[in-house]
Every structure is written in structure tokens, then in C-alpha cells.
Amino acid sequence: MTTTFKGGVHPAEMKELTSEKPFEFLPLPEQICLPLSQHAGKQALLLKKKGDAVRKGEMIAEPDGFISAPIHSPVTGKINKTTSIITLTGIRSEAVIINRSDIDEDDLMEPLNPVTVAREKIIERVKQAGIVGQGGAAFPTYVKLSPPPDKKIDYVILNACECEPYLTRDYRFLIEKTEEVITGLKLILKAAGVLYGIIGVEDNKPEAIKKLENVLRNEENISLKVLKTKYPQGAEKMLIKAVTGREVPPGKLPFDVGCIIHNVGTAVSIYNAVVKGEPQINAFLTVSGLGIVEPKNLIVPVGTPLKNIIDYCGGIKENAKKIVAGGPMMGFAQFDLNSPVTKATSGILVLTGKEAPGIKESNCLNCGRCLSVCPLDLAPTRLYKFSRFDKFEEAIDIGLQTCMECGTCTYNCPAGIPLVQWIRYGKRKSSALLKQKTN
């Protein structure tokens, strides 16, 4: 039996484009562009200057504050210059341009034994390795490994839903790196001092489920939960609901209902950091869409420009309409092929007009299709109307700040109203308002 949450939608999956394509290494680019803001929180502080030599794995920027992460050089070479860029998620960031040299020298950390390593050592290592969550928000992972002592945590849930269409990178992890995933989860359990681990997978991945079942046969503390395939099954609140039946109240965190959630990719990064001593210098991503010549799953150095990736995949087809970083439901449209991949990039999609039609907007029909699919039981049409007409107080009253911006409502609106776009606008405006009030 599969379990799930109420609401949600089921867009065309499009996973078949890449699901059988094993990870390939992208040939190292000549030049990379490393943003200093690759995580939630403050951007990292650069430790190097123009002309300095750097080695692969060397820390070149240190965290600034609690919610920040260090940045390491993914290649060996020389710092060419620093510059200012817009990242794939639309944030302004300082960036370092590194020219790669042919010397193959690295500066990795000392490998640790995953069975005997101490709890504190794991947390420290995750922090040093600059690991950030790969689900989307790019929250520094070590923070989530040390829950507040007053919260009793029952489960670590590994998010292997991969509910965004097109993306198959988590699926490839489950198939190709099953051991790494499980060991990574065990390291998380140990670090957080939690007894039980649950892996949540959508039922559209039978191969991966079979593989996991085999490996987990001898594991007492880790179980597999098969979930119904629908979007946004991978959203934290929805995943917790489907796996444990618990509901995270508005404004609360998974901690508050005894859960910690990590992405499969994060587990692999933790494995790499502990067992191989490798900081997070590579991004694992799916390159897909009907607008790219050859869809692939790739391992690319963080900081690689989109252009290198797209060229390696045979280039863009003539009917390409949009380039998106991330999935089609929550990803960001791109305009500059020089933009670099970051630690949290999960996919690059080249979509054609057929895939991303762009619906002409008409009047709200009061049809309720947005309400019936909103996983959080909000009233998207009302949130949208209040936001559009700048009635932020009213919007806040009916749950504006609770919206997780999953876009399910917009996807389902027959009138083509950009609901979540207006709600985002409302959230931005009103959080500024809320701040003003408290000051």
C-alpha cells in the first residue's frame, strides 16, 4: 500500500528521457566561476586574492556566521579575478573566476572510517566539507544534524521522492550508489542521535525500490516507505505527512514534529566527505528536456558554466523555448549561458514550447481547481487576489506566509492565472511589512 497526502497534481513525468542514463563525468572546464553564495544565509568570505594558486578541494572561502558554508575549489589552478554575478536562483553574489591548470594536485581531507567515526567528528566534517541541502533551499546541512536538545527526534527521513518531473538524479543515486546512500543515512542517524531512518520513494521507481529492499533486508533501523507518485510529494511537510501521518503546523519546522529530512544527494555528499574526505565540489545533475540534443545525467564541478554542460549534451535544439535550472515546477528560468552551476543545482532543463506552453491569462472562473490541489489547504485564488490588490493584511490572515510556493495551484488553474507568482510577490511585500512592524 502506498500512502500520500491530500491534494497535489501529476504532471507528465518525462523521466524516461534520462532514467536509464548512468552518471557521466563532464570533462573539466578550462575556466570555472565559483559563486560565494551557494547556500541560504550570508555569503562566504573569500580567503584568496587574484593570482593565488588553488588546489582541488582547498577551502577558498570560509563561512560567515551560523547559517553559512565554506566554499572549496573544485579544480587546481589560479585565481583569475573576482566578479559579481547573478546565480541560477536569481541571487546576487560575489564570484571567483578560476583558470584551471593541467597539474593534477588535490587537497582532500583525511578519510574516516564510517563505522567507528565519532558523532561530533561527523558533524565537524559535514561543516568543513561545506555540504548544503540539495532539495532546493540549500540550507547548510550541519545545522540540521544538531537539532535543539529540547526537541525529541524520532525519525530521520531520507527524501528520495524526486517528485519534480524530468529529474532522475536521485533515482540514479539509488541505483548506482545504493551503498553510499545507506551509509550516508547511517552517518546522519549517528550524528543526529536518532534511532530510526526511513527512506521515502515514489512508486514510479520500481527498480530502485527493488534494489533498496534487497540492501535493507538486513538493516533493522532503516525502513523503506513507498509513496504515491505525485507532486509535491517531496516537499518536507508532505513527505512527513505521508511517511508518519504527522502534520507540521504553519510556521513550525520538521524538528517540531520529531523529524529531520535530508535529500538523497545530501546523504551521498556526506558519505563522500566522511569516507573519501571530499568536500562538496561536484554537482550531480540531470540535463534533460525535449530541447536538448542528448539528455544525460552528469557529475560536474561546481562553478561550471551552463554553456559547457549544454555543449557536452550536443547543444540546444532550434525549438527550445526556455532553459530552467532545477525542476519545471520550482526551477528558475535562465538567460545567460555563462551562469555557473552551484552545489544545490539538481537539473538543467531545456524546454520546448510544447512542454512549457505558457497559458494566456483570463478571468478567474471560481472553479476551485487551485483549492482542491493545494497541499496545504490554502485558498490560492483568494491569496492571489489579496496580493494583487495589495491587501496584505487580509492575505496574511488567511495563511499567506504558510504557502510553500510549490506552484501546484498555478499548474492547475485553467484560466492561466499566475497564482503562485502573485503570492510570492505578496509574501515578499508583506514580510517587509511585518519586519517594519516589529522594528
Added chain:
Amino acid sequence: MSNSANQTVNVISGLELSSSPHVHSKFTTQQVMWLVNLSLLPALISAAVFFGLYQLVVIGVSCAAAVLSEIVVKIIRKSEITIYDGSAFLTGLLLGLIIPPNFSLTSAAIGSAFAIIIGKELFGGLGFNIFNPALVGRAFLQAAYPVAMTTWSKPNFAVDTVTSATPLAAFKFDKMITGIEPLIIGNVGGSIGETSALAIIIGGVFLIGIKIVNWRIPLSMILGLILFGSIFWFIDPIKYPNPLFHLFSGGFLLGAFFMATDWVTSPYTSAGMWIYGLLISLIIVVIRLFGGLPEGVMYGILIMNAFVPLINRLTHPKIFGEAK
């Protein structure tokens, strides 16, 4: 190398930059409206079979008048012509199906224009209207042409016992009950497209199947009608008709599947749909049994249309995770 770089730059300049989500479900307003129009095809066929091909002319005129009035209003208002969305056509089609057979073409056109101009555009157009436009048109015709609106034709394959009066009127005024079988097939007196339960159910089930119509509204109306009808039938089976007669006669099913379910004028919360459907049926039963008119579907729906905003507000579900 430089060549391919140039190419990429060219491609990228043509890219679209709108924000997520980048994909969309296949339902758009336009597709939905035309699918609803399509689902009325069985009712259209039943109209031609039971009352003759002339009814198609009446319906055609009604549709044309609706579309033309919308065009005229939009031109006067200098706003975009939206007739391709199929909603004006749908209003004309529905109105054509709920007037008596052999209706005058001029009156049909006037009713249809009224439906669009007063019932829809006066409120601001599609989405802003409070009442179902086709029913507004019918209410107008009822007031303007009371005699024509109650002049019924005998169906084509009438056996001797079938009168031209509608089954509901025959019961109300003469205590004559019509058999269930002709009611289901549609070989009885009544509005052009409302007599064949079978044709209406085929279209209605299609709309429920493709998730355009929410099953809660027709189901709550049907259950409500059976419930309230049964209560009176148990009290006095001679004086009050049985619930199945209620269900299959008059415009009930057409109302339940195609009028009360109109997106714009019905509730969008699940609980709201139940309340709305049950109350419509209560009004229908009360009017049919105690009012001066034999039929009450139109009033049941129009009255409840007015309460939709209130019902929506009162029945909004709790936000996920809030204490229940």
C-alpha cells in the same frame, strides 16, 4: 568554437524568462468550455429525436444570439473579444435546451441576449457573474412570455396516454403519474433538452469522468431530492409523488449536472458543495409540492447562487497542520 558560441548567444536571446512553474496542466478555460458544449451533444440529439429538427434551429438561434450579444458588448466596452472561450456559446446552448419546444425564434434570441447582457456582462463578464446566465435568461422569458413558456408540445413517439403537458404539471394539476421508463428515455412533454434522463446522464458522467464537474454537486442534489421527496412520499403516497418520479421528471437532472455545477456560480469548497446541493434540492421539493408552479429547479439554483460567496467563506477548510 566561436561559431557555436555565437549560435548559443542567438538562441538564448529568444528564450522566455517567466517564473515557475514552467509546465501546465492540459485544461484551459477554452478547452473546458468546449468540452462542456460537447457533453451536451446527447441532449441535443434527444431534442431533435423527440421534438423534431426544428428544435435545432431554435437552439442555433439562441447560440448565435448569445455570441453576437457578447461581441457587441465587448465592442462597446472596447475590450478584447472573448467568444472563442466558448462560454457565450455555452450559455446560448443551455438556454436553448431549457425552453419549450417550438419556441418562437425571436423570443429565443431575446432571452439569449438578456442572458449574456444582463446575466453575464453587466456583472463584468465571465467569472464575475453571480447567477448562472442561462437561468437568468430563462427567468426573464418566464416573466416576459408566461404563456409561451408553459405551452408544451407532444413528443414525437407519444403513445395515447402521454399528454403534451409536462409530467410534473400532469401530476400537480391532475394527479397523473408518468411511468419511469418514458421519463428515462425522454419521450414525454417538457423543455427541449431536459426530457431524456439518459442523454443528460451520459453527458454528465462524461464531465465527471474528465473532472470538469465535481461529483459532489450532482450527488448531493440527487441524494437531497430523494431524501426530501421520500419524507413526503412516506407521509402521504397519494398526495405526493415518489422520489424516483421527482428525480427523472422536469429539469432536475439537467440542472444537477449542467446548471448547478457551473464553476463560476457554485461553491468551490467540498463541504460547501454538499450544503449547496442539498439546499437546492430542498427548495425544489418545497416549490414542486407546495408552490404554485409544477417545477422548481430554476429557482432552487438561482436562489442558492446568491449564497455561494457566503457558503465559500463559511466552509473554508483549516490550513494544513492547524489544530483541528
